[in-house]
Amino acid sequence: MNTHQEYGFFLSYNNMEDIFRLPVNPETLEIKEVGEGKSYTIIDLGEINAISYPKLTEITLESIFPAQRYPFVLVPETGKNRLLKPFEYVEMIKKWMTSRRPIRFVFSGLETRESAQTSDLPVSMAMSIESFNWKLSAGTSGDIEYSLSLKKYVFYQAAPVKVVKGAAKTQQQRAGDRKAPAVYKLKAGDNLWRIAQKVLGDGSRWKEIQKLNDIPDSELRKLPVGKTIKLP
Known part of the structure; x- marks a missing residue:
């Protein structure tokens, strides 16, 4: 049975009100997950390490928004996920950043067989856009090179306070998008x-x-x- 492995990167905003697939897959996907432990030196004991909570996941992407349909462009010519003009991608990302709301990043590996199709999504998380740098490629092609840095976003909201017999208690509420x-x-x-x-x-x-x-x-x-x- 023939098997074909295809990978895709998707960005969406406001519960998929805006969504697009990166037209050209990045050569690498850099995912940074580190802790925040600190070392202390104690007399007669030496150095000890205090383990703390891990920092939020960070993801870095580098690729291009193409001005023409190269053989390695992955998006279709028509439909919701059609190929946009390079500056349309730029304007959409800038609009998301201005909104000060999180986006959703999805990295999918689609394993396609002759008689069936299965999907596996190793990464799917809400994220904030930390930085977005772009420039026109050298020459007159009109391609835009970009670097996009994302950080995992944890939904939260203030919990209302109730006073019970002189003691303050909080009601936990689950926040989401x-x-x-x-x-x-x-x-x-x-x-x-x-x-x-x-x-x-x-x-x-x-x-x-x-x-x-x-x-x-x-x-x-x-x-x-x-x-x-x-x-x-």
Whole structure:
């Protein structure tokens, strides 16, 4: 059986209101995950290391926004993820930065076989744009070279305070980038990963939907259109 491995990088904003695939895959994906431990020297004991919480994940991408359709350009000519003009990508990223809201970064590895297609998403997280540097390539091609630095974003919000018998208590509330509905009506072409990604903001939660609705494995590839399912 022939197997073809294709990788894709996607950036989206405001729950996929804006979304595009990087037209040219970066040659490398730099992911930085480090701790913040500190060393101390104690008399009669020597140096000790205090382990702290890890810092937020940082990702760096470097590639080009092409002005023409080279053989290595990955996006289609038409459709929602069509190839944009180089400055359209630049303006979209600048607009996202100005909004001071997080974006979502997805790195996908799509393993395509002759008779079936499966997908694996090793990276999918909300991130802030820390820096965006770009320049026109040398010559007259019109390509734009860019470097994009992202940092993992943790959703948070202030918790209201309640005073109980003179003591202050806080009510913890889970923050997120969307308010998920309780049910979802299946449409043609739906699959559980796509529903979890679109509605819950995390495609890896598709198994929760399957378990909650007692959906057998044999039904996963062809869900009944029009059926209403519950969401976690």
